[in-house]
Amino acid sequence: MSVLGAQAVIGTLLGSGVEVCFANPGTSEMHLVAELTARPEMRHVLCLFEGVASGAADGYGRMAEKPASALLHLGPGLANGLANLHNARRAGTPVVTLVGDHATFLTPFDPPLHSDIETMAAPVSAWVRRATSAAGAGRDTADAITAARSGGVATLVLPADVCWSGGGSPAVAAAPAAPGFDAGAVERAAKALRDDTDCLLFVGGPNMRPAGLRAAARIAAATGARLLGEKSPARHRRDPGVPDIARLPYPIDDAMARLRGHRHIVFAGARPPTAFFAYPGKPADLVPADTETHHLGMSPDALEHLADLVAPGLSAPAAEQTAGTGLPSGELTVAKAAAVVAHLLPEDAIVVDEAMTSSSALVAATAGGARHDWLCLTGGAIGMGMPVATGAAIACPDRTVLTLEADGSAMYTLQALWTQAREGLHAVTVVFNNSSYAILAGELDRVVPDAGRRRAGSFVDISGLDFVALAAGMGVPATRAHTAGDLYAQLSRALAEPGPHLIEAVVPPVTRL
Structure with a gap:
């Protein structure tokens, strides 16, 4: 019909x-x-x-x-x-x-x-x-x-x-072809890992899940290869029973240092990293010219096959247990906020990370904590945090969604709070308010050191934003935290109650990116 x-x-x-x-x-x-x-x-x-x-x-x-x-x-x-x-x-x-x-x-x-x-x-x-x-x-x-x-x-x-117009009829979508992998490329990578101790296994994409991370850990244990994850994985499944993996840092000099000194780099589920931006006198390709690269493609089966070749019968080593730290007190800082988030993170939470300059402390503090998914800003276009959290909450209504949001990027798509309220989503947003576009200040230091930052200080100042009032205007209950104790009490309550909540965490400006 x-x-x-x-x-x-x-x-x-x-x-x-x-x-x-x-x-x-x-x-x-x-x-x-x-x-x-x-x-x-x-x-x-x-x-x-x-x-x-x-x-x-x-x-x-x-x-x-x-x-x-x-x-x-x-x-x-x-x-x-x-x-x-x-x-x-x-x-x-x-x-x-x-x-x-x-x-x-x-x-x-x-x-x-x-x-x-x-x-x-x-x-x-x-x-x-x-x-x-x-x-x-x-x-x-x-x-x-x-x-x-x-x-x-x-x-x-x-x-x-x-x-x-009339005359239409529904159709059924065909299933896509399963991704394959080049067995020859895997075997060449296996030979490099067996023959050379100066190897780096760089993983990303679907390999940032427990199966891929276990396979990577097996390979590292058998060969001595170092492990590194892509900077911004779409979905990093972090499990206290699986070894965590450091990710490529954002600052270009730090990223180049992490990639330097390896005769071979094996890319599994990840593209070779390039500079996020161009800088005078800095390369575009972050992989050193004297490094041989091996590309396994995006199929997680390729990494499993590589693990079977170089580490047959070997299990992934147990994850290192990180010692829990006591709860901080006093005026709130990013480090103290990260400790509070790590302490309160619910089991099987979904964390959406658009914390920008606060992100690295939050990632480090939550390693080895409760099992959770960590969703990153993959393309660098800010304004993804609260919208991605909205979709994740609808996809997984039985899980808590926690958005870690920077003050500048929060203003791009604040309307997501209205949708969260309308749909009754259990999505909690913590906005790290340092009253500045801190990432721009960091970039000024790189491109026009010292003097540039002093001249442009007022340009990156975004003080005066009232996220409690803004959230209330969208129908979302909101509070403001000035101390670690404030954040602990407010986040505890927000995580326990149904529906969306927002907490404005007032933190000092970042001094170095």
Whole structure:
């Protein structure tokens, strides 16, 4: 039986297991909205900004390991969502982006919101297509889902008349091909690890889960190779029974020092690292020129195979137990806040990290603590924290989501708090308020030392933000912590109570990045 194009699209999503849509729609998407709201099996989540919708789809996909959809309004709506789609692309997150467009007979008149949607979508998408008929809309949607399941953003442009026309029918998405690996490349890496003690095993992607980390630990124990994780894994599953792994630091000199001195680097589930930014006199490629590299690809099976070759029958060594520290007191600092978070972190929590200059202390303090997932800012486009937390909370409603957020980046997508309140999500946000764009101050020190920072001090000053009032305006209960005791009491209460909460943690400015 034929249906409207919009019905074919939503029917295909549901029939292929895409059951959540994060939406900020407009007039061109009203037939899709009508179908979304008519289907109780499709959870439709309203977002007040497109960057929240795209970021929430990213967070959902990272945790559910299947696509959500994001419904955006024309080219300008897509433009507002591009930053978090960029992060989703770098994370390899499955996302189906539906972008409404003007009816095909209207576009020749160049209406005010007309734009080249495909060109805008291409840099953040692994797959882009424009639907041209209601009859093909179901098949187009199914192909988008298949592409997203392969690990990426799939963007489908849906003209309004395609959605309101009849003749459509739902389709079923095909399963993507399982990723393979090059056995020869694994064997060459095994030979290097056996023959040379100056080796580094650099892991990332799917290998930042217990199975991959155990395989990496087996390899290190058998060969003496050093271990290092990518700087910003999409999802790092940290388990007290699995050895933790240090991650590549952000500052370029520190990163270069970590990679220096190895004759071989084996990349497993990670790309070779490049400089985050260009600096005068610094290289773009962080891998030393005299280092031989081995690339195992993104399949976790490759690392398992490598472990079986170099460490047959060897179990991963037991994780080192870190001694718990006492609870701090006195005026709050980032280090004290990190100790409080580590002490209170619930079992099986989901931590979303956009703490920026406060991040390294938080990562270090929580090593060896309660089992949790740590989600990172993969693409460097800030504003992912609270949106990703929103999607993660919907994907995993039985788990606590804790967002560690910087004050500057919090202002990019603060509207996510409204969605968290509307949906009743158990998402707790701690905003580290140091009243500055501290990361910019650090970059000024690198590029224009000392004098540059003094001259531009007022430029990076963002004091005056009242996150308690801002959260309250979004319907989220909020408190402010000035001492370690304040934070302990407030975070304990927020974690125990249902629904969203925000804590503004007032900390001193960072003096060195």
